[in-house]
Amino acid sequence: MRQDIYLTGQEKFFDENEIIVSKTNAKGHITYANKLFLDISGYSEKEVLAKPHNIIRHPDMPRCIFKMLWETIAEGKEIFAYVVNRCKNGDHYWVYAHVTPSRDMKGDIIGFHSNRRVPDRRIIEQEIIPLYQELKKAEDLESDRKIGLEKSGNMVSVMLADKGLAYDEFVMTVGQQRRRGYR
Ligand SMILES: Cc1cc2nc3c(=O)[nH]c(=O)nc-3n(C[C@H](O)[C@H](O)[C@H](O)COP(=O)(O)O)c2cc1C
Structure with missing residues (x-):
């Protein structure tokens, strides 16, 4: 992870009743992002689709949290995590994420789905x-x-x-x- 990534220190917020959603393929490449995901991150759909999910990675996030996330979902389990994400312009936003695996009819994991809500301040x-x-x-x-x-x-x-x-x-x-x- 590059440490010279541009940050503004400005936090962005979303509404208690909103959900930021994204889906990925099994490798973590984005296959879907809802409007709120795009609005808050400042990316267009074209800019995020097929990109690795670390496109919104914030340098303050410890790597061990993502290691645990990937180990858990790769086993087919769900995980909850507090995550700070980086917007395209260097702002950031905190979320409480729920990440789940998606399976095909044979039971193989074909992707993942993350729903993010406003975390408790x-x-x-x-x-x-x-x-x-x-x-x-x-x-x-x-x-x-x-x-x-x-x-x-x-x-x-x-x-x-x-x-x-x-x-x-x-x-x-x-x-x-x-x-x-x-x-
Ligand atoms: C469904 C799903 C959602 C994810 N959401 C985020 C996210 O919101 N922010 C983030 O930094 N990483 C997210 N990740 C984890 C990234 O794939 C990646 O592991 C993380 O950004 C660390 O990147 P790095 O390994 O390049 O350091 C998500 C992964 C999956 C499968």
Whole structure:
């Protein structure tokens, strides 16, 4: 991932009752993007169709989150994740994504589908941004990308073990854990 990517620091928002949708083929190349996806990201349909989904990748996203995403969906399971995306003009927007595999009649995975909703602001600011910053720092500190990825992945495993939660349980309950004093 290039680190010199242009960012404005400006956040974009969408409505609580809206859903940003995209679909990909099995390799993660975009096969569908709804109007809101295009409107918020600032890309035309032509610019995103058949492109790898990392076209909207934001450099603040830790690589270990996408590794986990791909491992999970490739196994045929669904995953929820908090993601910050980069718009074409360098703005960004946070989403709470639900990514699911699509199968053909034989049961083979033929693609993936992501629905994204407005995330809880408090969760983003108090939990996810600090966590992702720590993970990103661990990844960036290593000159060997593979070791960096292993380190951030281990940090996630340790955090989950500490809390006694699986990743999906963590994502589902992240706003409630501090209040209940699990932290
Ligand atoms: C259905 C689907 C939706 C995805 N949505 C996003 C997204 O909104 N933002 C993003 O950065 N990556 C998304 N990804 C993950 C990308 O494929 C990619 O793994 C990620 O951008 C990291 O890119 P990199 O491996 O080049 O670092 C999605 C993947 C799938 C299969």
